[in-house]
Amino acid sequence: MKKVVLGLFVAAAFLMTAASAQAQVIKLSLWDDICYPNGDYTGGLELGIGSQTKAVDGVQLGIIYSQADKLRGVQLGIVNNTEDGTGVQWGWVNLVQEFTGVQAGAVNWVKGDITGVQWGLVNYAKDITGVQFGWVNYADTAKGLQLGFVNWAEHMNGGVQVGLVNVIRNKPNMLPVFVIFNFGF
Numbered sequence: 485m486k487k488v489v490l491g492l493f494v495a496a497a498f499l500m501t502a503a504s505a506q507a508q509v510i511k512l513s514l515w516d517d518i519c520y521p522n523g524d525y526t527g528g529l530e531l532g533i534g535s536q537t538k539a540v541d542g543v544q545l546g547i548i549y550s551q552a553d554k555l556r557g558v559q560l561g562i563v564n565n566t567e568d569g570t571g572v573q574w575g576w577v578n579l580v581q582e583f584t585g586v587q588a589g590a591v592n593w594v595k596g597d598i599t600g601v602q603w604g605l606v607n608y609a610k611d612i613t614g615v616q617f618g619w620v621n622y623a624d625t626a627k628g629l630q631l632g633f634v635n636w637a638e639h640m641n642g643g644v645q646v647g648l649v650n651v652i653r654n655k656p657n658m659l660p661v662f663v664i665f666n667f668g669f
Contacts, residue, residue, distance in 0.1 A: 640668025
């Protein structure tokens, strides 16, 4: 019993210290701003049912929803969203504006640029430098590898498509659609 009380006391002291410091080591969130401690930055671990923070350097685990304006680390949840991220997004739906790293989920959606890997059922990127691995892969501009059943790139600037249907729309003097293999350099 003494060990349990001592452990709870140490945990409470640790949380109070983390709350008073500029860099929050642990943040617990119920939903959005219903959290302890309430702040715009997490430098460590953020746990919640639905968590929303301006900046995370570490791990953000939201059971349903994780949102960070700026992410440097790992984001885990059913739905993950960030404006600017570096690291790993792992969930059912991953949404991002700009990203460097790995997205793994059923749906991976990058509105801007991604450098890295998208691994899922449906992968979308405006501009990708890296690898898309999934059932359906789409990129406005791609440089790297698209591996899936359907691969579609409006522009391929140095890359290869491997799949059942491979489309590169901007391919002068060549057929834009090939079965099994397509390339653009």
